[in-house]
Amino acid sequence: MPSYLSSEVFSGHIDAPMDIWALGCIVIEMLTELPAWGESFLSTEEYLRFFIEYLELLPKKAKGISFFCCDFLEKCFIKDPSKRWIADMLLDHHFL
Numbered sequence: 001m002p003s004y005l006s007s008e009v010f011s012g013h014i015d016a017p018m019d020i021w022a023l024g025c026i027v028i029e030m031l032t033e034l035p036a037w038g039e040s041f042l043s044t045e046e047y048l049r050f051f052i053e054y055l056e057l058l059p060k061k062a063k064g065i066s067f068f069c070c071d072f073l074e075k076c077f078i079k080d081p082s083k084r085w086i087a088d089m090l091l092d093h094h095f096l
Contacts, residue, residue: 002045003035007052008081010045017081020090024059024076031062031069068095 006021008014025036032038036059037051051057058077061070072095075085090096 002048003037005045005048005052006081007079010049010053013081015081016086017084020076020084020086023090024073027069027073027076028059028062031065036060066095068093071095 004022004025006018009018028034028036037048038060056079058079059073061073065073072090072093075090075093078084085093
């Protein structure tokens with residue numbers, strides 16, 4: 001689904017950090033019952049690429065979430081995939 005794609009997908013790097021980005025999108029969707037980007041027009045890869053690569057935007061975090069939830073999501077949405085937290089690190093995060 002395009003709304004779960006991370007920035008590295010657009011440069012052709014397919015790897016495990018993409019799944020962590022998608023996890024962050026899923027957490028937002030679970031909290032808000034809406035897609036992480038919050039806009040239905042972002043359902044195409046072209047729009048998503050523009051927002052992620054050119055505007056350097058991140059998915060919207062839900063209002064009123066805890067500090068730990070916000071921090072967890074920030075770790076999922078680190079733009080550089082080599083610096084993005086891995087699953088083992090996230091499993092030890094205070095949010096969980």
